[in-house]
Amino acid sequence: MSRPQLQYLADELAALEAKGLRFRLRVLEGEQKPISIFDGRRVINLSSNNYLGLTTHPRLRQAAHQALDREGVGSGAVRTISGTMAIHMELEAKIAAFKHTEAAVVFQSGFTANAGTVSAILGREDFIISDELNHASIIDGARLSRATIKVFPHRDVAAAEARLKEVAGQPGRKLLITDGVFSMDGDIAPLPQLCDWAEKYGAIMMVDDAHASGVLGKNGRGTVDHFGLHGRVDVQVGTLSKAVGALGGYVCGRRELIEFLYHRGRPFLFSTSHPPAVAATCLAAFQVLEDEPERIERLWDNTRFFKAGLQQLGFNTGTSETPITPIMVGEGRKAMAFSAALFQAGLLATGIAFPTVPEGKARLRTIVTATHTREELTQALDILARVAREQGIL
Numbered sequence: 001m002s003r004p005q006l007q008y009l010a011d012e013l014a015a016l017e018a019k020g021l022r023f024r025l026r027v028l029e030g031e032q033k034p035i036s037i038f039d040g041r042r043v044i045n046l047s048s049n050n051y052l053g054l055t056t057h058p059r060l061r062q063a064a065h066q067a068l069d070r071e072g073v074g075s076g077a078v079r080t081i082s083g084t085m086a087i088h089m090e091l092e093a094k095i096a097a098f099k100h101t102e103a104a105v106v107f108q109s110g111f112t113a114n115a116g117t118v119s120a121i122l123g124r125e126d127f128i129i130s131d132e133l134n135h136a137s138i139i140d141g142a143r144l145s146r147a148t149i150k151v152f153p154h155r156d157v158a159a160a161e162a163r164l165k166e167v168a169g170q171p172g173r174k175l176l177i178t179d180g181v182f183s184m185d186g187d188i189a190p191l192p193q194l195c196d197w198a199e200k201y202g203a204i205m206m207v208d209d210a211h212a213s214g215v216l217g218k219n220g221r222g223t224v225d226h227f228g229l230h231g232r233v234d235v236q237v238g239t240l241s242k243a244v245g246a247l248g249g250y251v252c253g254r255r256e257l258i259e260f261l262y263h264r265g266r267p268f269l270f271s272t273s274h275p276p277a278v279a280a281t282c283l284a285a286f287q288v289l290e291d292e293p294e295r296i297e298r299l300w301d302n303t304r305f306f307k308a309g310l311q312q313l314g315f316n317t318g319t320s321e322t323p324i325t326p327i328m329v330g331e332g333r334k335a336m337a338f339s340a341a342l343f344q345a346g347l348l349a350t351g352i353a354f355p356t357v358p359e360g361k362a363r364l365r366t367i368v369t370a371t372h373t374r375e376e377l378t379q380a381l382d383i384l385a386r387v388a389r390e391q392g393i394l
């Protein structure tokens with residue numbers, strides 16, 4: 001039976017198809033690795049956030065198995081009812097110690113950590129001063145808070161100060177918020193200057209370190225550690241889903257922030273906590289970050305090698321300073337066609353177009369990991385060069 005009330009959705013999909021922007025999900029068989037099988041094809045994988053190769057690390061697997069055997073598959077409730085297990089508390093204590101903060105709270109994902117925190121700590125009378133390229137979860141949290149949102153141009157510290165000045169005389173609270181590493185461009189926030197503004201104007205300072213967790217700072221402690229800003233960022237968000245290799249998000253900061261989120265963080269209050277195996281996996285991951293710093297060194301060695309190779313070939317890698325390296329293409333259709341041709345040639349590099357990035361700024365997004373070999377990266381550069389010439393991109 002047809003459902004005319006859903007016809008508009010089919011129409012929207014047809015419009016995407018016509019623009020060359022409709023995608024199909026690629027299905028991964030087996031493990032998330034530098035060389036993986038997607039849709040039955042063996043490809044060099046430059047599209048995962050598995051920066052350190054922890055998704056398949058033996059110590060993490062073992063921790064998951066042990067927790068599964070000891071405590072079962074699920075927590076059975078939200079944290080505030082009966083779903084707080086000892087392993088959840090242990091993980092939070094570990095994160096707080098790792099980040100040198102008083103306390104930490106774990107959410108189901110980085111997305112819910114951001115959205116749940118911003119919407120909990122601000123209200124209708126307040127102001128959010130936000131970088132234009134901040135992650136969708138920050139934008140959603142800001143909307144949910146009903147605060148007035150003032151967006152400043154990407155990494156423009158003068159504009160950020162101007163926005164703070166505009167609202168300085170208003171009674172509401174102010175939140176200055178930025179991604180630590182920007183997820184589509186791979187550049188780093190001007191955090192020292194933003195911290196100065198936050199202090200000057202009495203704003204709460206918040207950073208989303210999803211792509212800096214396990215990547216930047218000592219043992220992967222993030223941008224606050226990278227810049228030596230301990231104690232100056234009120235709310236630090238990190239993810240457990242990228243370099244840490246499993247799933248989740250966390251907020252760390254002062255004890256009163258964390259206790260408040262226990263009471264008002266809606267995903268914390270209304271959505272079930274992680275299975276014990278997930279918490280145990282993350283706990284093991286933080287131990288690995290401390291015990292195996294060579295993984296982060298290899299990640300950065302590979303990043304320098306690959307970025308230099310791309311630039312030598314004449315690709316435009318934008319403003320990237322981290323393992324996230326875009327290859328700027330411009331037109332959405334062209335980026336998607338480039339990505340499709342690369343896949344046929346044995347390389348997975350996802351095309352990213354509007355609305356994930358602004359119109360006219362479509363790109364391929366590449367991420368190298370610590371576990372790619374030099375041979376794999378060299379082969380990836382060869383494939384990129386050949387297909388780019390065929391597609392008229394180089």
Ligand SMILES: *Cc1c(COP(=O)(O)O)cnc(C)c1O
Nearest residue numbers: 109110111135183210239241248
């Ligand atoms: C991936 C990402 C998130 C979301 O993290 P998940 O744990 O995957 O939900 C939040 N912020 C930024 C900047 C991200 O890149």
